[in-house]
Amino acid sequence: MRVSFTVNGRAETADDVWEGESLLYVLRERMGLPGSKNACEQGECGSCTVYLDGVPVCACLVAAGQAEGREVRTVEGLAEGDRLDPVQEAFVECGAVQCGFCTPGLVVQAHDLIERIPRPSDAEIREALAGNLCRCTGYEKILDAVRLAAARKAAAR
């Protein structure tokens, strides 16, 4: 089947999509957007997190056809041109990235958190990131990055 939706502000169409295919597969394999990662395909790891109509979801659990006509924003759509989003900058600066596989999902999820709660408490950060697994960093530097990004975004407001 044919599936059309908006990705990072651009209208995209994919043809010959299998009816059971996930949004994640369509993004990565048919639209050339491999930023969202595929690690578990069962909603356990959060590495495929994208915005669907402004709400973070696991792209592996959205059927591609369900995205028809809707708006998707992936990690590729967070930067403005060459300027990284403050969340991305903070991840780099804090050393919150090791192998990097979990990073896109964490960045999108942290981005949403700071949009909703500009100065999140540590408990709120932990709760927001509870569905994103990282097997490298031990999470401390990720928490540092989210605190830093929140502080910078608050200062810029």
Added chain:
Amino acid sequence: MRMEFLRPATWAAALEAKAAMPGAAPIQGGTDMMVEINFDVHRPDALLDLNRVAELTRWTTEEDGRLRVGAGVPYTRLIDELGDRLPGLAQAARTVGSPQIRNRGTVGGNLGAASPAGDSHPPLLAGDAVIEVESAARGVRMIPAAEFYLGVKRSALRSDELIRAFWMSPASGPQYFSKVGTRNAMVIAVCSFAIALHPGERRVGTGIGSAAPTPRRAVAAEEFLAAELDWDARLDPEVLRRFGELASEAASPIDDVRGTAGYRGHAIGVMARRTLTWAWNEFRSGHPGRRAG
């Protein structure tokens, strides 16, 4: 094998599609269904996408005062918008998966899957929820939650029916939910327990999760409290003890990868005593019976 993708825009069209193809699997948040498809566990004739049926994502207060919550209201909205009126269900919703899962997952999906471990079921049972289902041929059926669950992943829903909503009265007394798992997120319940005080009727509702082939009420434990609980006094330790014992006896758990039958039976008794204590403290003091955290 070929599979179809059906995208009805209205509830009437969804019912017609389901009637024409009873093997079509409804998909709402996809948090259960897509796992089965990704891992090739289940290959339905068609996916029946309900995301475009707008009325499923709404809730209303009906004339009799009950809430009618559309099957497509995601857990996140349930918590934000109805947490004050359905506190037991909201507590259970907070333990579902992760934020991303709660943004998509719905009570309707939990009911459709009818897993004994589904987190919504115990509070639906304790709060006397009624499930509204509908078919094009026979119209609406209202099924009390206690009659909805028939077996492991089997419910009273017929092959031409879809779940429209659940009905539940706003809490008239304290409600609590407790769940055993290995961590605080991304956990399928080892077992769970929900309690709802109905002070007007001098009655306590219960729900047991993941400790029997279906979610179920602890009927003997409820009847015991209806007979023995002194609503104007502090909680009698002997009544509390016996309540836990009867709740535990109401379970018929199995051994599996998440826990043993013996552990589950024990934990149900502990959670029954704990939740009743929290609820009773709140009822007597007017303040939450359990510290947040």
